[in-house]
Amino acid sequence: MKYCFGVDIGGTSVKIGLFCEDGRVIDKWEIKTRTEKEGVNILPDIAASLKKKMEEKKMQKEEIVGIGMGVPAPITEEGIVNGTANLGWGYKNVKEEMEQLTGIYTATGNDANVAALGEMWLGGGRGHKNMIMVTLGTGVGGGIIINGKILTGEHGAGGEIGHLCVNYDEKEQCGCGSFGCLEQYASATGITRLAKKKLAETSEKTILRNGPVNAKTVFDAVKEGDAVAKDIAAEFGRYLGYALANLAVATDPAVFVIGGGVSKAGKVLLPFVEKPYKERAFFANANTEFALAELGNDAGICGAAKLVLG
Amino acid sequence: MKYCFGVDIGGTSVKIGLFCEDGRVIDKWEIKTRTEKEGVNILPDIAASLKKKMEEKKMQKEEIVGIGMGVPAPITEEGIVNGTANLGWGYKNVKEEMEQLTGIYTATGNDANVAALGEMWLGGGRGHKNMIMVTLGTGVGGGIIINGKILTGEHGAGGEIGHLCVNYDEKEQCGCGSFGCLEQYASATGITRLAKKKLAETSEKTILRNGPVNAKTVFDAVKEGDAVAKDIAAEFGRYLGYALANLAVATDPAVFVIGGGVSKAGKVLLPFVEKPYKERAFFANANTEFALAELGNDAGICGAAKLVLG
Numbered sequence: 187m188k189y190c191f192g193v194d195i196g197g198t199s200v201k202i203g204l205f206c207e208d209g210r211v212i213d214k215w216e217i218k219t220r221t222e223k224e225g226v227n228i229l230p231d232i233a234a235s236l237k238k239k240m241e242e243k244k245m246q247k248e249e250i251v252g253i254g255m256g257v258p259a260p261i262t263e264e265g266i267v268n269g270t271a272n273l274g275w276g277y278k279n280v281k282e283e284m285e286q287l288t289g290i291y292t293a294t295g296n297d298a299n300v301a302a303l304g305e306m307w308l309g310g311g312r313g314h315k316n317m318i319m320v321t322l323g324t325g326v327g328g329g330i331i332i333n334g335k336i337l338t339g340e341h342g343a344g345g346e347i348g349h350l351c352v353n354y355d356e357k358e359q360c361g362c363g364s365f366g367c368l369e370q371y372a373s374a375t376g377i378t379r380l381a382k383k384k385l386a387e388t389s390e391k392t393i394l395r396n397g398p399v400n401a402k403t404v405f406d407a408v409k410e411g412d413a414v415a416k417d418i419a420a421e422f423g424r425y426l427g428y429a430l431a432n433l434a435v436a437t438d439p440a441v442f443v444i445g446g447g448v449s450k451a452g453k454v455l456l457p458f459v460e461k462p463y464k465e466r467a468f469f470a471n472a473n474t475e476f477a478l479a480e481l482g483n484d485a486g487i488c489g490a491a492k493l494v495l496g
Numbered sequence: 497m498k499y500c501f502g503v504d505i506g507g508t509s510v511k512i513g514l515f516c517e518d519g520r521v522i523d524k525w526e527i528k529t530r531t532e533k534e535g536v537n538i539l540p541d542i543a544a545s546l547k548k549k550m551e552e553k554k555m556q557k558e559e560i561v562g563i564g565m566g567v568p569a570p571i572t573e574e575g576i577v578n579g580t581a582n583l584g585w586g587y588k589n590v591k592e593e594m595e596q597l598t599g600i601y602t603a604t605g606n607d608a609n610v611a612a613l614g615e616m617w618l619g620g621g622r623g624h625k626n627m628i629m630v631t632l633g634t635g636v637g638g639g640i641i642i643n644g645k646i647l648t649g650e651h652g653a654g655g656e657i658g659h660l661c662v663n664y665d666e667k668e669q670c671g672c673g674s675f676g677c678l679e680q681y682a683s684a685t686g687i688t689r690l691a692k693k694k695l696a697e698t699s700e701k702t703i704l705r706n707g708p709v710n711a712k713t714v715f716d717a718v719k720e721g722d723a724v725a726k727d728i729a730a731e732f733g734r735y736l737g738y739a740l741a742n743l744a745v746a747t748d749p750a751v752f753v754i755g756g757g758v759s760k761a762g763k764v765l766l767p768f769v770e771k772p773y774k775e776r777a778f779f780a781n782a783n784t785e786f787a788l789a790e791l792g793n794d795a796g797i798c799g800a801a802k803l804v805l806g
Contacts, residue, residue, distance in 0.1 A: 260780060263643065316650040330746060332647055332654075333573065339642075339748020340626040343780035349745045351738065351776055362778060428661065435659045436640060436743055438649020466661055468672060470570055470653035 190251040190494045191236055192304075194297060194486030195219065195258060197272030200232055203487035204239060207251065207495060209308055213239065214487070225274035233287035252291040252494030253284060256300035256486045260342035265294040267342075293493040297486055299336045299345050302329025302443070304489030309480040310443040318430070318439045319479070320347065322401075322448035325361070326369040326376075330437055336493075337437070347433060348373070352425045371425035374448050377401040381418045390414050405451035423458030430459070431466035434474055445479025453478065500561040500804045501546055504607060504796030505529065505568060507582030510542055513797035514549060517561065517805060519618055523549065524797070535584030543597035562601035562804030563594060566610035566796045570652035575604040577652075603803040607796055609646045609655050612639025612753070614799030619790040620753040628740070628749045629789065630657065632711075632758035635671070636679040636686075640747055646803075647747070657743060658683070662735045681735035684758050687711040691728045700724050715761035733768030740769070741776035744784055755789025763788065 187206055194201040197219060204213040217235050220227040236253065240246075257280060259270040265281025284292040295303070302311075302319035311317040315334040321327040326348030330337040337344040348369035349362050356366035358379075370376050381399045385392070392414035393407050407415030430442055442459075449455060456476050464472060481488055497516055504511040507529060514523040527545050530537040546563065550556075567590060569580040575591025594602040605613070612621075612629035621627040625644040631637040636658030640647040647654040658679035659672050666676035680686050691709045695702070702724035703717050717725030740752055752769075759765060766786050774782060791798055 314650075332642060332649075337642055337647075337747060340624075340750040340784075341748055341780050343778070344642075344746070344748040346745050346748075346778055346780065349778045350742050354738070364776060364778070428664070432660050432742060433746055435656050436654070436746060437647060438651055438654040438656075440650040466674060468653070468656055468659045468674070470651050470656065474650075 188251050189245060189249055190491050191253045192487035192489070192491030193232055193253060193255045194300070194490055195228065195232075195256060195273065196297075197221065197258060200228070201483070201487050202232070202235060202239075203484070203491060204243070205488075205491040205495075209488075209491075211484075211487075213243075214484075215239075219273065221272065221274045223274070224276065225270070228273060228275075229280070229283050229287060233284065236288060247289060250290050252293060253288060254300070254490035254493035255280065255284065255292060255294045256297040256490045257294055258297045261294050261296050261338075262342045263338050265292070291494065295336050295338070295489070295493055296329075296342060296345070298327035299329035299338065300489035300493065301445070301485035302331055302345070302489065303336055303492050304481055304485035304487070305443045305445065305479050306331050306334070307492045308488050309485060310445070310477040311441050314440040316437070316439045317441050317443060318347075318433055318437065319443045319445060320372075320426070320430070321446035321479075322372055322374065322444065323446040324374055326373045327446070330433075330439075332437065347429070350429050350432065352429050368425060368429045372422055372429075372448075374401040374446075377404055377418070377422050377448065380421050384414060384418050384421070388414060401448045402451070405448075405454060408451075409454055419455070419458045424462040427459045427462030428466050430463050431468070431471070434471035435468045438471060439474055441475040441477055443477050443479050445485065449478050498561050499555060499559055500801050501563045502797035502799070502801030503542055503563060503565045504610070504800055505538065505542075505566060505583065506607075507531065507568060510538070511793070511797050512542070512545060512549075513794070513801060514553070515798075515801040515805075519798075519801075521794075521797075523553075524794075525549075529583065531582065531584045533584070534586065535580070538583060538585075539590070539593050539597060543594065546598060557599060560600050562603060563598060564610070564800035564803035565590065565594065565602060565604045566607035566800045567604055568607045571604050571606050571648075572652045573648050575602070601804065605646050605648070605799070605803055606639075606652060606655070608637035609639040609648065610799035610803065611755070611791075611795035612641055612655070612799065613646055613802050614791055614795040614797070615753045615755065615789050616641050616644070617802045618798050619795060620755070620787040621751050624750040626747075626749045627751050627753060628657075628743055628747065629753045629755060630682075630736070630740070631756035631789075632682055632684065632754065633756040634684055636683045637756070640743075640749075642747065657739070660739050660742065662739050678735060678739045682732055682739075682758075684711040687714055687728070687732050687758065690731050694724060694728050694731070698724060711758045712761070715758075715764060718761075719764055729765070729768045734772040737769045737772030738776050740773050741778070741781070744781035745778045748781060749784055751785040751787055753787050753789050755795065759788050
């Protein structure tokens with residue numbers, strides 16, 4: 187039996203998993219992400235943690251297929267980042283540095299893309315090789331898997347689908363500087379924005395007026411049959427469904443996997459997205475499946491492991 | 497020196513090229529596409545033509561790396577079509593049938609995707625491995641190349657970018673049944689439509705009122721400095737540029753290559769697309785290059801050859 191490490195670097199902690207080749211997780215732990223001094227300690231800290239684990243488990247280097255790493259920044263096929271928002275890194279050859287620190291083959295990817303790969307391998311996209319994952323969190327992230335491989339793109343910015351323009355008439359600006367990005371409607375913050383607008387426009391009765399308004403309370407109200415909440419969910423779903431129809435005509439996936447905090451609403455969410463998707467899908471893509479993500483916070487370490495298992 | 501064949505199957509003729517491994521074309525010819533009887537003769541006719549050429553050139557099977565084929569239909573990674581608009585074929589395993597007929601390794605792809613691969617190898621996308629080709633003809637076709645390989649997708653329908661929705665308010669229907677597809681604005685027919693609308697709306701003086709109105713006369717008038725023609729070109733460019741910005745955020749190409757009949761207008765066309773592209777592009781994709789296709793009708797046989805040269 188051979189093993190590998192899946193490493194998911196975040197801005198506050200690094201999640202690490204030790205996997206068997208067949209996908210079983212043997213061990214899982216976290217270390218702190220030391221971002222001070224331009225993040226100079228991050229990779230050495232990870233290398234030390236992996237070394238310690240190998241000693242603990244009495245594993246030889248030869249038993250380790252490789253180290254897969256998800257990085258919260260655009261990262262090229264060659265493992266190079268040109269700056270990060272949360273880690274302090276400027277230019278860094280992550281792959282080369284990690285291989286020098288450990289003497290073990292290392293593969294890298296963007297964290298959202300790597301999470302998508304994880305969901306394809308062991309989660310909501312299981313059994314498929316062409317998949318789009320949409321992560322509905324504070325923002326909207328994504329990952330596109332083509333023929334079992336991450337679509338990395340020229341600058342490591344493939345799958346940044348939160349910034350698809352879905353409304354050319356939008357007057358409010360997105361965090362990226364543009365207007366009408368999917369993220370402005372389909373993220374947790376976006377849904378809250380749609381909800382507040384709707385509540386200001388209508389005098390209809392709704393349980394949403396009784397407490398805090400956010401993505402969770404909107405979908406909770408949908409489950410109660412609240413008509414205003416359903417209208418808000420329909421608007422969210424129209425933006426997301428139309429965007430996915432445009433992605434499908436370009437990349438022709440077998441399945442869409444929807445994850446992130448918003449997806450915790452559960453299966454109730456899917457028809458709100460599927461219906462407008464089908465209205466706008468090109469005929470060749472009309473029957474693309476929809477699924478919920480299944481791995482939660484473990485998607486990153488799973489996908490990172492899959493990077494080296496191939 | 498080894499050789500390969502590049503075959504581009506069209507509805508009326510099959511273009512065939514004999515290539516050296518290094519990309520040089522040694523010979524180039526056409527045969528008729530016999531679509532009658534559900535197209536049963538098409539592949540045997542091609543196989544016979546290749547055999548004849550090998551005898552003429554005194555080539556042995558062992559000297560042929562393979563046969564690459566572009567097919568005018570969605571075709572899976574495995575070489576299977578499930579129906580064609582122009583060839584008469586229903587379900588057909590093109591790869592398997594061709595290998596049985598010739599005893600030579602065969603690789604297949606959709607014709608628009610294969611033409612994109614050709615432009616990457618020897619044309620407007622030379623030197624790049626991440627590319628989107630847009631073919632502006634009677635319709636709008638396309639091909640997406642990721643890491644040097646065609647993005648085929650689950651149903652062989654990857655890169656069908658003519659059916660990206662770019663206008664959710666459109667009332668006229670696209671040939672595909674949907675509304676607001678890129679093809680309705682950026683194809684030769686689409687540009688004619690935009691031009692006729694514009695001429696009906698404005699009383700401004702324009703040389704376009706002196707003769708036939710079509711994509712060619714519009715761009716000819718642009719070259720003469722005609723203000724109305726420039727407005728029409730700007731509208732065309734806005735739809736196309738915005739669509740490419742959305743494609744870039746998903747697939748992060750190094751270069752867009754613009755081909756097809758409309759692109760014969762030449763370099764005058766590019767700024768009309770680049771300007772709105774830059775207005776809408778995600779920052780990571782803002783500097784993606786624009787180029788014109790260079791291979792014309794030979795893009796198909798070149799890309800087909802590249803399919804087997806890898």
